[in-house]
Amino acid sequence: MANGIECWSGRSIPEGSSQRSWTLxxxxxxxxxxxxxxxxxxxxxxxxxxxxxxxxRSRVGTFRLDLPKLLQGGFIRHAPxxxxxxxxxxxxxxxxxxxxxxVQTKKAGPKAPLTNPGN
Numbered sequence: 001m002a003n004g005i006e007c008w009s010g011r012s013i014p015e016g017s018s019q020r021s022w023t024l025x026x027x028x029x030x031x032x033x034x035x036x037x038x039x040x041x042x043x044x045x046x047x048x049x050x051x052x053x054x055x056x057r058s059r060v061g062t063f064r065l066d067l068p069k070l071l072q073g074g075f076i077r078h079a080p081x082x083x084x085x086x087x088x089x090x091x092x093x094x095x096x097x098x099x100x101x102x103v104q105t106k107k108a109g110p111k112a113p114l115t116n117p118g119n
Contacts, residue, residue: 004069033091041067
């Protein structure tokens with residue numbers, strides 16, 4: 001988990017852990033984002049994907065996210081920008097040319113891959 005992300009698919013999420021279930025749509029600018037709290041780390045993200053808002057949903061995988069490590073690497077940022085509080089912006093980006101998903105704050109910034117060995 002060098003970049004703060006570990007594939008968790010096929011394993012049960014520990015009881016009491018913070019978790020989110022997100023579906024990213026390609027026709028929504030190929031990204032999905034939300035505010036989460038650093039104090040929720042590790043955060044378990046169950047990610048799915050649709051080509052369109054009404055299209056068939058396919059599961060990408062479940063990932064264990066080390067939020068402080070992702071923040072340190074520049075993959076996520078404090079929200080609002082410039083604050084040093086508990087809230088961070090977690091943004092997942094889909095690159096249709098490669099079919100890959102990344103945690104990435106902005107297009108020109110560093111990106112951490114969400115990879116599922118089962119896919």
